[in-house]
Amino acid sequence: MPVSKRAETSLLTDQVYDMIHESIMNGDLPAGARLRVRDLAEQVGTSVMPVREAIRRLEEAGLAERSPHKGAVVKGLTLAELVHVYDVRRLLEVEAARLGAQRISAEDSARMQDEFALMRTALDERRVVAYLDHDEALLTILYEAAENPVLVDTIRTLWQRCRAYKIVGAEGTVDTTEDDSLWMYQQRLVEAAREHDDAAAAAVNNDSLLDATARIKAQLAQQDVS
Incomplete structure (x- = not known):
């Protein structure tokens, strides 16, 4: 040819x-x-x-x-892959949040706050994909502050692989008005980054990903996914 x-x-x-x-x-x-x-x-x-x-x-x-x-x-959804992918996300993103919180600038902390505001607007308007995009943009700002591009690229690859799971989890929670799990952790993460509280940032990410795993598991169980 x-x-x-x-x-x-x-x-x-x-x-x-x-x-x-x-x-x-x-x-x-x-x-x-x-x-x-x-x-x-x-x-x-x-x-x-x-x-x-x-x-x-x-x-x-x-x-x-x-x-x-x-x-x-x-690619189909399975409980086994959900657990495996989110376990690896916890390993990487807890560390990325810890390192990022140590080094993030005031300007980038402000950018995280801006993305949080856009994320809340998308959530209020029930625009799930836009919500996820702004959530990932917020996290990317923090993770890039860790100054390890390989770490960030690996996390982004995992996000792509688990996007279908994220959609399931968000769509199953977005109309539950008393559930603040789709924005509460991000708010705490923005605050931890602003204060350069690396321990708090790591803990927030750990709790957020554990919560997301449990919520998505429940949604998949309703869909009879094994």
Whole structure:
């Protein structure tokens, strides 16, 4: 294949990957949704080859999997994966919060507060995906203050892998008016960062992730996910 043709195929693969990835991240393609190669190729207006390559990359990223009699599907939800992913998140994000709180600047603390305000607005308006985006933006500001890009990149990869779980947890809690778990921990985290209280920041993240695991477990149990 000529170099120009390979480059064109690679570009198309990137475009297809980005399209499917965005649909998974915003919940338009939920867990278990079929990724039909010909349908996706028709939507994008390309041949099937870039679509197959994009799906392969999604499988490598842990966002898609092969299902008997269905072919490629968006990665399903399981209690075992939930526990495994959130256990690893706790290991990494507790430390990221501790280091970030030690080093964060006043300007970045203010940016965290701004993201918290946007997150609360999205929550009040029941915009779950926007809520999650602002939550992750808030955490990213703190974690980047730790000055360890490998740590931040690894955490972001885990966020992508568990986005479907996050959506389930948030959607199952957003209409429970007496439950403040979707914003309470972030408020405490912003306060801990502002005070450079690294122990408090680490403890808040630990409690937040334990709470999230329990809430999502309960939601998956209602859906009869094993």
